[in-house]
Structure formats: C-alpha cells, structure tokens
Amino acid sequence: MTVTADAQQFLQAGLDQTPCLVIDVDVARTQYERIAHAFAGAGVHYAVKANPEPPLLRALVAAGCQFDVASRAEIDLCLAAGASPGDLSYGNTIKKSEDIAYAYARGVRMFSFDSDMELDKIVTHAPGSSVLCRVLASSDGARWPLSRKFGCVPEMAAELMKVAALRGLDPAGIAFHVGSQQLHPDRWEPSIATAAWIFKVLEQSGISLRILNAGGGFPVPYRTPVAPISAFASAVFDAVRRHFGHKPPSLMIEPGRYIAGPAGVLHTQVVLVSRKSYDDEPRWVYLDVGRFGGLAETEDEAIQYELTAPRGGPTGPVILAGPTCDSVDILYQHAPYDLPLDLAAGEVIRIHGTGAYTATYSAVGFNGLPPLRTVVSP
Numbered sequence: 001m002t003v004t005a006d007a008q009q010f011l012q013a014g015l016d017q018t019p020c021l022v023i024d025v026d027v028a029r030t031q032y033e034r035i036a037h038a039f040a041g042a043g044v045h046y047a048v049k050a051n052p053e054p055p056l057l058r059a060l061v062a063a064g065c066q067f068d069v070a071s072r073a074e075i076d077l078c079l080a081a082g083a084s085p086g087d088l089s090y091g092n093t094i095k096k097s098e099d100i101a102y103a104y105a106r107g108v109r110m111f112s113f114d115s116d117m118e119l120d121k122i123v124t125h126a127p128g129s130s131v132l133c134r135v136l137a138s139s140d141g142a143r144w145p146l147s148r149k150f151g152c153v154p155e156m157a158a159e160l161m162k163v164a165a166l167r168g169l170d171p172a173g174i175a176f177h178v179g180s181q182q183l184h185p186d187r188w189e190p191s192i193a194t195a196a197w198i199f200k201v202l203e204q205s206g207i208s209l210r211i212l213n214a215g216g217g218f219p220v221p222y223r224t225p226v227a228p229i230s231a232f233a234s235a236v237f238d239a240v241r242r243h244f245g246h247k248p249p250s251l252m253i254e255p256g257r258y259i260a261g262p263a264g265v266l267h268t269q270v271v272l273v274s275r276k277s278y279d280d281e282p283r284w285v286y287l288d289v290g291r292f293g294g295l296a297e298t299e300d301e302a303i304q305y306e307l308t309a310p311r312g313g314p315t316g317p318v319i320l321a322g323p324t325c326d327s328v329d330i331l332y333q334h335a336p337y338d339l340p341l342d343l344a345a346g347e348v349i350r351i352h353g354t355g356a357y358t359a360t361y362s363a364v365g366f367n368g369l370p371p372l373r374t375v376v377s378p
C-alpha cells in the first residue's frame with residue numbers, strides 16, 4: 001500500500017495514521033551515489049526485495065542503477081519504473097520454470113543458479129542466457145546471516161559452469177553473498193579467492209569467466225556506527241587485485257540494505273505502557289508495530305533500530321513489544337532501550353533506519369492488522 005502525498009499532507013499522513021513507514025527517496029539516491037562512487041567501475045544492482053516502492057525504483061533508474069530481482073513481480077516493478085531488461089539480473093537461485101520463461105520473454109538475460117536442476121531449467125527456458133554460479137560463502141560477522149541455503153562448493157561450481165558452456169549458455173561468472181549487515185570488510189576476501197580459483201580452473205578448460213558478483217551485505221549504522229563504505233570497497237578491490245592479478249574481472253555488487261535502510265523512518269504509536277507487578281521494572285511498552293508488522297529483523301534482536309521519542313525528560317528502561325497476540329511479537333527484551341518515564345498511550349515513536357526489509361516483511365492481516373503502509377516523500 002502506497003500513498004504519495006505532497007509535502008504538507010506527507011507529514012500529516014505519516015503522523016496521523018500509524019504505523020506508517022516514511023520513505024525519503026533522496027536519501028536512497030544519495031546512498032546509491034555513495035556506493036557507486038566507492039565501487040567506481042562496478043555494476044551496482046539494487047536488491048529490489050529490500051524495498052520495492054515504485055518512486056524509489058524510478059529514482060534509482062534515473063540515477064543509473066541496475067537491479068537484482070527475485071520474482072516476476074520484481075521484474076515487472078523494475079520495467080515499469082523504466083529499467084531496461086538488460087539491467088536486470090535474476091539473482092534468486094530458486095526459480096520456477098515458468099518464472100524463468102517469463103523473465104526471458106521480457107528480455108532478462110542474466111540468471112543465477114547453484115545446482116544442476118536449476119541449470120537445466122535455465123537451459124530450457126532461457127536458452128543462451130548468461131549465467132552466474134553462486135558459491136557458498138560464510139556469513140560469519142553478519143548480523144543477518146544467510147546460512148547454507150544458497151550456493152554450492154567451488155568444485156561443483158566449476159563443473160556446473162562447464163556444463164553450462166556445453167549446453168549453450170554463456171558462462172559469465174561467479175556470485176556470492178557474505179550475509180546481510182556484514183560488519184567486517186575482510187569477510188569478502190575468502191570468497192573472492194574462491195572465485196579466482198574457479199576462474200583459473202575453467203581457464204584451463206578454455207572457458208573464460210568475466211564477472212565477479214560480490215553480492216550485498218554492506219552495512220548501515222543502526223544504534224552503533226559501522227565502517228564507511230569506502231573501507232568495504234578498498235577491501236574488495238584489494239582482494240580482487242591480490243587474487244586475480246593482471247586479469248581483473250568485471251565487478252558487480254548487489255546492495256539492498258545499504259541503499260534502502262537509511263531512507264526509512266517508521267512512525268509508530270504507543271498502545272500501552274504496563275508493568276507486571278506494582279514494583280516491577282522495567283516497563284513493558286507495546287507499540288502498534290511489531291515483529292509481524294514489518295520488524296521481522298528484530299528476531300533474536302539481530303537488528304537493533306534506533307528509536308526516538310517525541311519529548312525529552314528523564315527516561316528509564318523498557319521492554320518493547322508489538323501489538324499482536326503472538327508471544328514471539330517482542331522486539332527487544334535483552335538489548336537496553338530507554339524511553340521517557342511519563343510515556344503515555346497515543347504518543348508517536350520514530351524507528352529510524354527502517355527503509356529496508358520492513359514493508360516487504362509485514363504480514364497481510366495477522367490479527368486483522370493491515371500491512372505496513374508506506375508514504376513516499378515527494
């Protein structure tokens with residue numbers, strides 16, 4: 001659900017009806033420009049799943065961004081925003097045959113895979129396309145890890161790329177993702193070394209790969225600062241130089257959180273402040289948004305957003321929870337959060353840095369609560 005409003009209505013819409021995610025497209029554009037500048041020469045593909053708001057996609061198209069898509073709907077959104085199909089990479093390694101055919105019919109020619117069955121599907125439904133094979137990567141150091149769900153071991157990637165070449169596909173390169181909100185710039189190097197090894201092995205079979213897709217994972221500051229994007233770019237460029245030497249590949253990156261995260265502020269209302277006994281500390285603060293309303297990344301308190309209250313004054317510790325009848329709908333009970341001592345029902349709290357992985361994660365109607373509404377700044 002999107003409401004586009006002019007400057008005045010915009011604040012109104014954001015504050016009057018909570019919960020509401022307010023997206024500032026200029027911030028996302030600036031984030032794109034920052035990462036594109038830091039990674040000069042690399043193709044920057046925005047991971048659409050982070051936030052697919054049409055005005056945001058249009059601004060990114062205008063700024064020269066390319067896109068990482070994972071479904072038909074994301075393809076349609078990008079094309080409707082003015083992207084050309086050649087700027088889309090279908091990066092999901094888990095695709096239905098008909099979705100591959102759909103993408104191909106719309107002109108998408110770059111697909112990722114990590115298994116022989118997926119390769120089969122691409123051969124059949126997207127003949128002649130360029131393919132990236134995704135390798136397993138460690139998510140150590142990432143606040144939102146990706147585990148072993150995606151990718152295969154390097155030996156298998158090399159074999160699969162040989163098969164891809166034999167079956168008429170364009171064996172373009174190797175992809176990996178080091179986990180989202182990856183705090184450590186040096187975590188890209190092991191996968192870059194792995195990719196270089198695969199490039200070398202295939203070179204011996206007469207197959208020249210050309211693309212290194214270093215994925216997303218670039219972090220944004222929530223309650224704690226993170227290294228600047230230039231530190232991540234230097235680490236990646238240094239590792240490429242070290243492992244590829246004189247024949248550097250074309251670099252591709254797929255930031256999602258980095259571009260969309262800082263662009264969002266979630267306005268939420270206090271529904272209830274309570275205690276479990278008359279002398280109980282801390283207070284429980286129930287908001288009108290929670291785990292099911294878009295704050296899925298508070299699971300295990302992995303992502304700890306910055307909160308601001310409307311007024312100053314003395315504060316005290318709180319446990320923060322959402323409004324639903326599910327007991328996992330608790331945002332923070334271990335991480336220390338403080339809110340004003342006289343906090344009352346109806347007051348609006350702002351949750352910062354919520355532009356990525358929020359609206360897309362919100363349930364459609366759990367407990368009858370509507371999905372998170374988004375307002376885009378003009």
Ligand SMILES: *Cc1c(COP(=O)(O)O)cnc(C)c1O
Nearest residue numbers: 047091180216217254255256257
């Ligand atoms: C989600 C995703 C990304 C974006 O990851 P961030 O951590 O948000 O930068 C990039 N590439 C692929 C294939 C993804 O699935």
